[in-house]
Amino acid sequence: MTPPTKQSAATKPVNSKSFPWTLLAAFAAVCAAFAYARTGSTRVDPQSERFLAWMAQRGIVHTGTHLVHLESDNRDVYTHKHFEKGDMLMIVPHEATIHDWMAKSDPSVSEYLKIYPKTDWVPIIASFILLHRNDPMWKSYFDFLPKTFSTPIYWSDAMLKEIEGTDLLEDVGRLRKDIEKEWDQWKSHLPAHSTLIEFTWAWHCVMSRVWTLPVGEGKNEAVMIPMVDVANHYGKPKVKIEYNSKLGAVTMTATQSIQSGEQVDVTYGEMSNYKSLKYMGFTMPDNDHNEDCRVRIFREPEDPPSYRIPRRWCLFQIKRLNRSLQECHLGQPNDPNVRERIAKAARAKLRTYPTTVKQDDDILERAGREQLSFDYLNAVRARRGEKTCLQKIARTANGAVQK
Incomplete structure (x- = not known):
């Protein structure tokens, strides 16, 4: 996972301890x-x-x-x-910052990494937070962090129904399982009183607040x-x-x-409402140019041998849609038959949503007059963004086939 931030050029740091x-x-x-x-x-x-x-x-x-x-x-x-x-x-x-290699220097984290050396930086820093939550050096900062988050992992079942049919809902379930798996591996290395709820909280603290900058050895670090x-x-x-x-x-x-x-x-960088909601718990209005979505295509029995890829999940981004279409193929780029298959898959997926883009637009238009909950507003924006992307795919892929 890439931190949702801008990166600056890598420079070699000097010792700042001498400065008052x-x-x-x-x-x-x-x-x-x-x-x-x-x-x-x-x-x-x-x-x-x-x-x-x-x-x-x-x-x-x-x-x-x-x-x-x-x-x-x-x-x-x-x-x-x-x-x-x-x-x-x-x-x-x-x-005064907390970064990847600092967390790795903690004895408990270091022992864990001997067993799981390819661990991602998110659980590494999250575990550092739990290990040092009551450390006077960091306690006031950790106590200041949010107690809960607005990401869909914390939503009720009723609110999750508002993103029914979306890639986001599917990914929330997968993310829960990933965090639980990390917790099962980490818990014996963390304080005895630690819980899965606390680990999930620390994970969100990291993902919602981390930057990528060349601290430490001069290379980019979370x-x-x-x-x-x-x-x-x-x-x-x-x-x-x-x-x-x-x-x-x-x-x-x-x-x-x-x-x-x-x-x-x-700025955390340009991103879709799907990504900002999944990791940080917010969405942006008027964000169509940054939206993305996924479409799955399959090889069929009558396809030629050049279609050597049996199936593919394709990620489409509106701001680079033509390039996304070129990259989505089964072994033969720019094939009209595959383009038609992409358009058909996008239209089929659009029919699975409980609401249309027009209905979502009506809800968002009412938001200026009515008191809609923050989570509900985020849910509508996220599902609308995904559908807007699929509509754009269907039109663009069809246009390419006709040409």
């Missing part, structure tokens, strides 16, 4: 407190207060930004000063970045996240002017 990050962060905390008092901003919740104090101890600098506590355990990042292009909003020292990971996804953010080898820290830098009082957003 703690003093700088403490000064930043005083400045932030002064800004709160001067602007009349309300204080954040106690858990956020502990997290802010922890950041100061770990040398995380976020001068000019602050947390806003929303409902439940949701929080956003806002500015309380003006930033010009090139200004740094946040500096997170390398030692990394969790405190404070930066609070910022929400937006397709056109005003900041960039990168690893600064001279500072030995991850930085958030303004790419254009940011006014005081603005919400700070980042």
